[in-house]
Amino acid sequence: MKKLFLLLTVAMLSACTSSIHMSQVDVGSNDANNVDIGKVIEIEKSQKNILGFVYDTDYVDLAYKNLLLECPNGTSMINVEYLTNHGFFSWTDKIRIKAVCL
Amino acid sequence: MLKNTLLFSLLALSLTGCVGLNTVSMTQVPAQRNNVITTSSASWNFIGINFSNAFVDEAVDKLKGQCPTGKIEGVYTKHQTTGYVLMFKREVIVSAYCNEV
Amino acid sequence: MPIKLKSILGLSFLLMGGCSQLHHVHIGDIDQSQGTLTPFTIQVNELGFDLAKTAEIGAEVAKSSSTSEDLELVAFILAISNFGPKTGNPVYNDAYAAKVLAEVIKVCPSKKLTGLTSVREATNVGPVSGEVVSIKGYCINNNQTNNI
Known part of the structure; x- marks a missing residue:
């Protein structure tokens, strides 16, 4: 009974840990750094990873392509976040991009 | 037969590298995006022992070489590591736009 | 030394000795040509627990x-x-840094920013840590720009 309680507690506590590896904010120079807060877009792409067996990082390129499509006139501010959601013998890597379109 | 299968599996495993993303960074995306320039540079090491990170400078030089008179904008950089058996390949992949001022 | 005293001493060292750890830094362009710069810092953090x-x-x-x-x-x-x-250390909330962009936009009334430095760092106290994302930068002072 004690062990069952212990296992249940562990199972509950072990849920959904994450790790943010980096969060970068960048602003344009000269004319572009006059931030006119227009459209802020948000893009999130992820890749499921089982025990490290993945062979490309194309999800990041896909997120960047989406950014180019959503901001045809370019960006004035950008925030890139790279994080991992941990799981049972597997994890999910995520890229989140937030940008202020010009 | 079992020995051959094991050897083949080991060979296949050593040739297919698993990739891990280290960092991603982006600078402001310009409106003018006609001239895309891309480059990459890599450095191999044994069991993760490195003595230099000069491959990063190599990527910068290659990028500058592709846009000698223009302005390099919208720099998108991926730093990733591919792991093979005992060997690792560190790689910087860069894409940007070369715009004449 | 009695065990209780040992524990108190150990715990004190653990609490006092918070180690700071730098994980990632990104420094952006700094434009000093448009006026004086007013620095700002935005910091978000979350409890990390191994x-x-x-x-x-x-x-x-x-x-x-x-x-x-x-x-x-x-x-x-x-x-x-x-x-x-x-x-x-792992955290239990993956969205703690979600608001940094909005905060950076809010902090600068002139809406002219430069020299953004993004830092991912942590302060460790044993298996517990403060996982931090901080954004430092400068607002370009509008009045100064006009004077120039």
Whole structure:
């Protein structure tokens, strides 16, 4: 009974840990750094990873392509976040991009 | 037969590298995006022992070489590591736009 | 030395000795040509907690062998349930840095920014840590720009 309680507690506590590896904010120079807060877009792409067996990082390129499509006139501010959601013998890597379109 | 299968599996495993993303960074995306320039540079090491990170400078030089008179904008950089058996390949992949001022 | 005093001393060192760890830095362009610069800092943080490491430490210091075995099992379950690359200690909220862009936009009334530095860092106290994302930068002072 004690062990069952212990296992249940562990199972509950072990849920959904994450790790943010980096969060970068960048602003344009000269004319572009006059931030006119227009459209802020948000893009999130992820890749499921089982025990490290993945062979490309194309999800990041896909997120960047989406950014180019959503901001045809370019960006004035950008925030890139790279994080991992941990799981049972597997994890999910995520890229989140937030940008202020010009 | 079992020995051959094991050897083949080991060979296949050593040739297919698993990739891990280290960092991603982006600078402001310009409106003018006609001239895309891309480059990459890599450095191999044994069991993760490195003595230099000069491959990063190599990527910068290659990028500058592709846009000698223009302005390099919208720099998108991926730093990733591919792991093979005992060997690792560190790689910087860069894409940007070369715009004449 | 009595065990209680030892524990208090150990705990004090642990609490006082918060180690700072730098994970990632990104420095952007700095434009000093448009006026004086007013610095600002935005910092978001979240409690990081390595439960598996805590259980491992518990297993090592446990007096009875059955407790030690239980804690080893707990550490093992936690380790396999939280697989994946980690920067600092794991956190239980993956959206703690979600507002940094909005905060950076809000902090600068002139809406002219330059020299943004993004830092991913942590302050560790044993298996507990403060996982931090900080954005430092400068607002370009509008009045100064006009004067120039």
